[in-house]
Amino acid sequence: MVIQPTTPTPQLPFDSRSIRPKMAAPFLNDIAENGKLFLETQDDGARRKIIAAASSLIASLENPGEVMARIGWGEPTKAAALRTAFELGILKKLSDKPLSSVQLAEGTKADPTLVARVMKHLAANDLVKEVGQDSYVATPFSGATQDPTIAGGLTYSFEGMIPTFYGLPEFLAKTDYQNPTNAEDGPVQHGLKTTQPFFGILQSNQRLGSAFNNFMTGYAKMRPRWYDFYPALEQLGGSNTTKSPLLVDVGGGLGHELIGFHAAQGEQLKGQLVLQDLPSVIQEATDSKLLPSAIQAAPHDFFQPMPEEYKGARAYFMRLILHDWPDSQCQTILDNLRDAMVKGHSKVIINEAVLNDVGAPWQQTSLDWTMMGMLVSRERTESQWRDLLAKSGLKITGIWSKEAENVIEAELI
Numbered sequence: 209m210v211i212q213p214t215t216p217t218p219q220l221p222f223d224s225r226s227i228r229p230k231m232a233a234p235f236l237n238d239i240a241e242n243g244k245l246f247l248e249t250q251d252d253g254a255r256r257k258i259i260a261a262a263s264s265l266i267a268s269l270e271n272p273g274e275v276m277a278r279i280g281w282g283e284p285t286k287a288a289a290l291r292t293a294f295e296l297g298i299l300k301k302l303s304d305k306p307l308s309s310v311q312l313a314e315g316t317k318a319d320p321t322l323v324a325r326v327m328k329h330l331a332a333n334d335l336v337k338e339v340g341q342d343s344y345v346a347t348p349f350s351g352a353t354q355d356p357t358i359a360g361g362l363t364y365s366f367e368g369m370i371p372t373f374y375g376l377p378e379f380l381a382k383t384d385y386q387n388p389t390n391a392e393d394g395p396v397q398h399g400l401k402t403t404q405p406f407f408g409i410l411q412s413n414q415r416l417g418s419a420f421n422n423f424m425t426g427y428a429k430m431r432p433r434w435y436d437f438y439p440a441l442e443q444l445g446g447s448n449t450t451k452s453p454l455l456v457d458v459g460g461g462l463g464h465e466l467i468g469f470h471a472a473q474g475e476q477l478k479g480q481l482v483l484q485d486l487p488s489v490i491q492e493a494t495d496s497k498l499l500p501s502a503i504q505a506a507p508h509d510f511f512q513p514m515p516e517e518y519k520g521a522r523a524y525f526m527r528l529i530l531h532d533w534p535d536s537q538c539q540t541i542l543d544n545l546r547d548a549m550v551k552g553h554s555k556v557i558i559n560e561a562v563l564n565d566v567g568a569p570w571q572q573t574s575l576d577w578t579m580m581g582m583l584v585s586r587e588r589t590e591s592q593w594r595d596l597l598a599k600s601g602l603k604i605t606g607i608w609s610k611e612a613e614n615v616i617e618a619e620l621i
C-alpha cells in the first residue's frame with residue numbers, strides 16, 4: 209500500500225535560479241543608503257547597518273548547497289587554518305613587505321608546503337592578502353592578532369568556546385535534549401573534558417583565564433559603549449558626595465568599563481570609582497598598570513555581602529554578570545547589592561542583553577547559546593528581568609538601548 213501524504217511535499221528550492229532578486233533588493237538598498245552615509249561621515253552605526261544588511265544579503269542570495277558548503281567546511285576550515293597560523297606565530301611576521309611561505313616557515317618547525325596551504329586558505333578568506341604567487345602581506349586583522357585583547361580572544365575561542373560548541377549537539381543528545389542546568393556537568397565540561405565549573409577552569413588554567421580576561425576587554429571594545437547611550441550625568445549626577453563611591457563595577461574584569469567611563473565623564477561626576485572582581489583578576493588588572501588613580505581596585509566575591517566601605521554607592525554596575533548565573537544565584541548577587549543600597553540614592557545598572565521577543569539579532573541569540581554552553585545559563589527577556597529584580601526588592605526605572613546593546617536601571621522598591 210502506498211501511503212499518500214496529507215499535504216504535498218514542498219518543492220526544495222535547490223536551484224540557484226529559484227533565488228529571487230526581489231528578496232535581495234531591500235538589503236541592496238540598505239547597503240546603498242548606509243554606504244553613502246558611511247562614505248560621507250564614517251558613521252559607525254552606518255557601518256554596522258551595512259554589515260547586518262550584507263549578511264542578510266548573502267543569506268538571501270545563497271542557495272541551500274552554498275549554505276551547506278559554508279557551514280559544513282567553509283567556516284570550520286577557516287577556523288582551523290587561522291588557529292594553525294596563530295599558533296605558529298606566522299601572522300605576526302606579516303607586514304607591508306611581501307613574504308613567501310618559506311620565509312614565513314623560517315624559525316618554526318612547520319613544513320613550508322603546509323604553511324603555503326595555510327596562507328592560501330587565509331588569503332581566500334581575506335584574513336591575509338595574497339599579492340602574487342606564494343607572496344603575502346598583512347591585513348588590519350592579521351596585524352591586530354598581536355593586540356593582547358584579540359590574541360586573548362582567539363586563544364579563548366580556540367581552546368574554550370569552539371571545542372564546547374562542537375561537542376554541544378553530542379552533549380544534548382546524551383542528555384535527551386533537556387535544557388542544560390548542571391553547571392558542573394554541562395556542555396563546557398563535556399567539550400573540555402573536565403569536571404570543574406567554568407570560573408574554576410579559568411582560575412586553575414592561568415593562561416586560559418588571562419586569555420578570557422583579555423577577550424572580555426576586546427569584546428567590550430567592539431560593542432557600543434553603555435555610557436555613550438545611558439545618560440549618566442542626568443541619572444547619576446546631583447546627589448553624590450565624594451565620600452560614598454560613585455560607581456562600583458561588580459565583576460568588572462580588567463576594568464575596561466570604568467576606564468572608558470572615567471575618560472568619558474572626566475571630573476563631571478563626583479565620587480570614587482571601584483573595580484571589584486575575584487582576587488586573581490584584580491591582581492592582573494593592577495599588574496597591567498592601565499588603571500588610572502581614580503579607580504580603586506578591590507577583590508570581592510559577589511556571593512558575599514558588600515564590604516562596609518563600598519555600601520551606599522550611587523550605582524552598582526554589572527556588565528555580563530547576571531547572564532552567567534541561574535536565577536537562584538543571581539538572586540544572591542542582587543540581594544547582596546540590595547542590602548548595600550540606600551533608598552532614593554543608589555541604583556543598579558545592568559549592561560546586558562534584553563532579548564527581543566521577536567527578531568532577536570544574532571549577537572543576542574549567539575550570546576544565549578554561549579551562556580548555555582559555557583555556564584548552563586541564559587539571556588533574559590524584559591519580563592524575565594522584571595521578575596528576577598522584583599524577587600530581590602528592585603524595580604526597573606528605565607531601559608536604554610543601542611543596537612543589540614541594552615542598559616537596565618533599577619532602584620529599591
Ligand SMILES: C[S@@+](CC[C@H](N)C(=O)[O-])C[C@H]1O[C@@H](n2cnc3c(N)ncnc32)[C@H](O)[C@@H]1O
Nearest residue numbers: 407424459460461485486489508509510527528
Ligand atoms: C563575563 S565576565 C564580565 C566581565 C566584565 N564585567 C565585562 O563586561 O567585560 C564575568 C566576570 O565575573 C567575574 N566573577 C566570576 N565569579 C565571581 C565572583 N564570585 N565574584 C566576583 N567576580 C566574579 C569573572 O572573573 C569575570 O571577570
